[in-house]
Amino acid sequence: MSKDIYIHGTEPSEQERLAGLNRLTNATFISFLDLRPGSRVLEVGSGLGLLAVDVANAAPDVQVVGVEVSAAQIAAAPAHQRVTYVQGDAHTLECPDGAFDLVYARYLLEHVVDPQRVVREMRRVTKAGGRVGVCENDVSLLRFDPPCPAFDRAWKVFTDFQATLGGDGLIGRRLFRLFRAAGFDEVELSVQPEIHWYGAPGYVAWVHNVIGNLESARNGMLAAGVIGEAELNAGVAELERLKTDTTGSATFVWNRAMARR
Numbered sequence: 001m002s003k004d005i006y007i008h009g010t011e012p013s014e015q016e017r018l019a020g021l022n023r024l025t026n027a028t029f030i031s032f033l034d035l036r037p038g039s040r041v042l043e044v045g046s047g048l049g050l051l052a053v054d055v056a057n058a059a060p061d062v063q064v065v066g067v068e069v070s071a072a073q074i075a076a077a078p079a080h081q082r083v084t085y086v087q088g089d090a091h092t093l094e095c096p097d098g099a100f101d102l103v104y105a106r107y108l109l110e111h112v113v114d115p116q117r118v119v120r121e122m123r124r125v126t127k128a129g130g131r132v133g134v135c136e137n138d139v140s141l142l143r144f145d146p147p148c149p150a151f152d153r154a155w156k157v158f159t160d161f162q163a164t165l166g167g168d169g170l171i172g173r174r175l176f177r178l179f180r181a182a183g184f185d186e187v188e189l190s191v192q193p194e195i196h197w198y199g200a201p202g203y204v205a206w207v208h209n210v211i212g213n214l215e216s217a218r219n220g221m222l223a224a225g226v227i228g229e230a231e232l233n234a235g236v237a238e239l240e241r242l243k244t245d246t247t248g249s250a251t252f253v254w255n256r257a258m259a260r261r
């Protein structure tokens with residue numbers, strides 16, 4: 001089940017992009033989790049562990065277990081007294097039923113072969129009355145102004161390429177359905193906005209993150225012949241120019257779901 005379909009890889013440049021994305025998005029995501037002191041928490045697909053550490057620090061005595069398929073990601077994760085990393089597959093969590101007060105995943109479901117099975121597993125390991133939260137991508141919601149047509153073309157290729165690998169960059173729109181089919185009755189949807197404009201603190205970092213997404217799949221897309229180098233470079237160059245365009249702005253929302261077991 002742990003077939004490697006992860007489009008971004010674990011190169012140092014990609015780990016730096018993911019760390020930058022954590023700096024931009026962790027505080028808002030942690031408010032969404034609404035952590036209670038003493039909670040036992042599981043992060044599924046814990047990546048570099050940066051979010052897990054922030055979650056452990058968000059309330060007193062929170063204990064976090066991070067399950068992550070990649071040994072390279074775990075090796076790069078920071079040590080923390082109340083965070084444990086386990087190498088494993090989100091589809092088959094090696095945890096007893098009802099072990100956690102809160103189980104969450106962020107930026108994971110788009111990268112797994114069977115997201116429905118993963119949400120079911122997340123529900124299984126959550127105790128009765130506990131919560132399951134996710135935050136996911138729908139890459140079609142990404143907008144830049146002034147328009148970036150070469151980027152838009154490359155982004156569409158990137159989205160389609162992820163689908164050919166077996167992922168789903170549009171999965172954010174399906175969260176309610178996935179949660180209902182997993183057996184949850186109480187599900188609440190929300191969004192986490194990314195609204196950035198020239199001169200605002202997160203603007204350059206956000207545009208840089210989007211470029212990093214394309215770059216992480218550069219070799220794969222070129223090898224598969226789904227895009228030419230000139231076309232890809234033109235898309236990247238447009239966003240590089242947007243970073244210094246004094247009229248530039250970017251809008252996006254992450255899709256979130258929170259359910260009670």
Ligand SMILES: C[S@@+](CC[C@H](N)C(=O)[O-])C[C@H]1O[C@@H](n2cnc3c(N)ncnc32)[C@H](O)[C@@H]1O
Pocket residue numbers: 002006018022044045046047048050051067068069070073088089090091105106107108111112
């Ligand atoms: C985009 S990163 C997100 C990491 C972290 N959740 C965060 O928000 O920063 C997705 C992570 O999921 C991991 N992953 C992908 N498929 C997985 C699976 N089947 N089981 C566990 N982890 C998986 C990848 O190796 C990667 O580290």
